[in-house]
Amino acid sequence: MESLGIFIRSIFIDNMIFAYFLGMCSYLAVSKNVKTSFGLGVAVVFVLAITVPINYLLDEYVLSTGALAWLSPKFAGVNLDFLSFILFIAIIAAIVQILEMVVEKFTPALYSSLGIFLPLIAVNCAIMGASLFMQERDFTTVGQSLAYGLGSGIGWLLAIVGIAAIREKIRYSHIPKSLQGTGIAFILTGLMGIAFMSFLGITFK
Amino acid sequence: MNKNLELITAPLRKTNPVTVLILGICSALAVTAKLKPALVMGLSVTVVVALSNLVISLLRKGIPAKIRIIVQLIVVAALVILVDQVLKAFVYDVSKQLSVYVGLIITNCIVMGRLEAFAMANKPWESFLDGIGNGLGYALILVVVAFFRELFGSGTLLGFQVIPQGLYDFGYVNNGLMILPPMALIIIGVIMWLQKPEEDKK
Numbered sequence: 001m002e003s004l005g006i007f008i009r010s011i012f013i014d015n016m017i018f019a020y021f022l023g024m025c026s027y028l029a030v031s032k033n034v035k036t037s038f039g040l041g042v043a044v045v046f047v048l049a050i051t052v053p054i055n056y057l058l059d060e061y062v063l064s065t066g067a068l069a070w071l072s073p074k075f076a077g078v079n080l081d082f083l084s085f086i087l088f089i090a091i092i093a094a095i096v097q098i099l100e101m102v103v104e105k106f107t108p109a110l111y112s113s114l115g116i117f118l119p120l121i122a123v124n125c126a127i128m129g130a131s132l133f134m135q136e137r138d139f140t141t142v143g144q145s146l147a148y149g150l151g152s153g154i155g156w157l158l159a160i161v162g163i164a165a166i167r168e169k170i171r172y173s174h175i176p177k178s179l180q181g182t183g184i185a186f187i188l189t190g191l192m193g194i195a196f197m198s199f200l201g202i203t204f205k
Numbered sequence: 206m207n208k209n210l211e212l213i214t215a216p217l218r219k220t221n222p223v224t225v226l227i228l229g230i231c232s233a234l235a236v237t238a239k240l241k242p243a244l245v246m247g248l249s250v251t252v253v254v255a256l257s258n259l260v261i262s263l264l265r266k267g268i269p270a271k272i273r274i275i276v277q278l279i280v281v282a283a284l285v286i287l288v289d290q291v292l293k294a295f296v297y298d299v300s301k302q303l304s305v306y307v308g309l310i311i312t313n314c315i316v317m318g319r320l321e322a323f324a325m326a327n328k329p330w331e332s333f334l335d336g337i338g339n340g341l342g343y344a345l346i347l348v349v350v351a352f353f354r355e356l357f358g359s360g361t362l363l364g365f366q367v368i369p370q371g372l373y374d375f376g377y378v379n380n381g382l383m384i385l386p387p388m389a390l391i392i393i394g395v396i397m398w399l400q401k402p403e404e405d406k407k
Contacts (some may be wrong), residue, residue, distance in 0.1 A: 018387065019386055024234075051243045082289075082290065086283065090278075090282075125312045129312075132309065156245035182397065184394070187395075189390035193385075
């Protein structure tokens with residue numbers, strides 16, 4: 001039940017884009033039409049749902065204080081926390097590489113539409129951010145971390161598809177010349193963020 | 206010499222990484238509710254960009270093109286770990302406020318962008334200067350955004366009360382909206398709006 005709470009919370013309240021500004025670079029660069037942004041969003045959901053639980057296990061059994069105790073009681077006092085940045089990013093880069101190969105092999109159509117953006121997922125802040133937040137929030141089971149990864153991914157997908165739809169329509173509006181393009185996208189995202197804040201205060205017990 | 210100077214000054218306005226190239230927004234905005242974390246963050250990013258540019262530029266002939274992303278990530282991650290440890294040791298309270306965003310310097314698009322676009326093709330000294338310039342360009346935007354958010358949101362600057370008590374007695378109220386995350390985006394949007402016509406003139 002708690003996992004469900006985490007899941008819903010990470011979609012709406014702790015939304016990656018609107019609450020933490022994570023993954024803004026690709027969010028702004030790709031959100032010009034709904035189809036491509038949906039593709040990228042799905043890729044992000046995938047990668048998050050895989051990397052967050054893996055990094056959770058890594059954190060639980062290798063990195064945090066006393067995590068190595070299963071290896072030998074001698075290591076009970078070892079704290080490898082400072083290595084987490086480098087190991088997390090290595091895991092993420094490896095998984096993105098594998099995902100890229102799988103997508104290229106099985107769905108060439110999706111691969112050609114995502115083009116250069118798949119490798120960019122490795123340096124998408126949302127992915128790394130989710131792992132770091134996972135570490136900070138002390139989830140107790142793999143299920144919770146999976147719910148968190150999945151929820152954050154879906155929240156990100158929701159945000160990018162939403163802004164892409166708005167940007168498709170806004171092309172026909174009269175925007176001040178110097179605000180066109182990214183400028184208006186920023187302000188739109190801000191307004192969407194304010195709208196999303198109405199979910200604040202919803203709790204799941 | 207002039208060319209080197211331009212490497213530092215151009216990213217401050219003309220090719221500003223945040224408002225013109227739209228890089229590094231990710232971690233930029235969440236730390237700008239107060240001025241102090243924004244300053245520390247800007248400084249940390251400057252250090253990381255400059256040093257990673259230098260290291261990658263020194264290594265650039267030895268890195269195979271296929272695995273360059275991984276090599277770059279490892280170099281950047283190592284530098285970020287150093288920065289994180291230094292912050293934890295000397296400014297612990299700020300490092301708590303920045304929380305995960307220090308770690309996110311690794312995936313900051315400015316760092317990767319400069320490595321790919323500049324350090325892989327230029328000499329170490331130029332790359333170092335380019336890194337400093339871009340880091341400062343990023344810090345500049347952070348500080349401007351944080352200045353307005355802290356001034357109007359909490360009535361303070363760097364923690365000191367700036368708006369006089371008299372105004373509050375008169376009925377002035379801090380604008381709570383400025384503290385909330387979405388306002389950072391709107392401020393950046395407005396900065397871009399103001400900056401654009403100036404560029405078109407050039």
